[in-house]
Amino acid sequence: MNNNVLTSSLADAMVRVTEEAAIAAARLAGRGDEKKADAAAVDAMRSAFNAVDFKGRVVIGEGERDEAPMLYIGEEVGTGKGPEIDIALDPLEGTTLTAKAMANACAVLAIAPRGGLLHAPDTYMDKLAIGPGYPEGIVSLDKSPADNIRALAKHAGRAVEDMTVCVLDRPRHQEIIDSLRSAGARIALISDGDVAGVIATTDPATGIDMYVGQGGAPEGVLAAAALKCVGGQMFGRLVFRNEDEKKRAARTGITDFDKTYSLNELASGETVFCATGVTPGSLLDGVSVKDGRVHTHTLVMTSTDGMVRNVRSARKA
Numbered sequence: 001m002n003n004n005v006l007t008s009s010l011a012d013a014m015v016r017v018t019e020e021a022a023i024a025a026a027r028l029a030g031r032g033d034e035k036k037a038d039a040a041a042v043d044a045m046r047s048a049f050n051a052v053d054f055k056g057r058v059v060i061g062e063g064e065r066d067e068a069p070m071l072y073i074g075e076e077v078g079t080g081k082g083p084e085i086d087i088a089l090d091p092l093e094g095t096t097l098t099a100k101a102m103a104n105a106c107a108v109l110a111i112a113p114r115g116g117l118l119h120a121p122d123t124y125m126d127k128l129a130i131g132p133g134y135p136e137g138i139v140s141l142d143k144s145p146a147d148n149i150r151a152l153a154k155h156a157g158r159a160v161e162d163m164t165v166c167v168l169d170r171p172r173h174q175e176i177i178d179s180l181r182s183a184g185a186r187i188a189l190i191s192d193g194d195v196a197g198v199i200a201t202t203d204p205a206t207g208i209d210m211y212v213g214q215g216g217a218p219e220g221v222l223a224a225a226a227l228k229c230v231g232g233q234m235f236g237r238l239v240f241r242n243e244d245e246k247k248r249a250a251r252t253g254i255t256d257f258d259k260t261y262s263l264n265e266l267a268s269g270e271t272v273f274c275a276t277g278v279t280p281g282s283l284l285d286g287v288s289v290k291d292g293r294v295h296t297h298t299l300v301m302t303s304t305d306g307m308v309r310n311v312r313s314a315r316k317a
Helices: 008-026 034-049 095-099 145-156 171-183 194-202 217-230 243-251
Strands: 055-060 084-093 106-113 124-130 164-168 186-190 210-216 233-239 260-262 272-277 288-290 293-302 307-316
Touching (some): 055 217, 084 217, 124 194, 124 217, 164 171, 194 217, 217 293
Antiparallel strands (some): 084 106, 106 272, 124 233, 293 307
């Protein structure tokens, strides 16, 4: 890693940050209170950040300052000593999943040197993601989902029927689902947590070949930071429902409202990505308590060396 900015010690510190958030949220898993679980994760994440020697700035967070008093966009965290770092975060990706004790909730963050992450507004984004190993130019947001999965299958030397696409289970995605099924592809529908859905394309063990759909733009930047570490591809295009959302985008410096962003535009700098499981999922084990110790499972990726680590920790309960 770059010892001047994204040091290995800083990456390890980010593991501790997501661990703390995940443990705090897991205590409220299955209790039916999304807001309380989210607040617990946010408080724990902020406290952990403020113990780290860096000048952290939240660029993807819990909304604008007046709308979200905790870890809002623009908030400064850390001790104020050390490198200047931009942070994208979701203290609890999957609040509903946690409240219902369902799979795939996690605490997520990505860091990059100052200016290295797109300051995406809190709007929707059309997203398309694939894992590593494919040449550029074979998939596009301007192509139908059916054409994209056919192109992937052809390059992989597999039948389309053997390809699996992850899609967020929402009524707005019915056309996407119909297109994919017309091609014969398998569809893995998820109820929440599209960051985990995008990241699943990076791990062959999940069986996910492509992610497509519309979700939060901030989550798109988080997912792009993860994909950058392993050489995947991602495309995002902002979706605006009204003029107020366009004004919000303009405040972040966005002027081309129809632009399709590539992976390296979503995450232009070197990145560190961390995700700690809150509930058990396809990529991560959830927080568990055994023999008086709290066990966590964290996925850590670094783009400078392409390293992917699974960190399993245990501490006193």
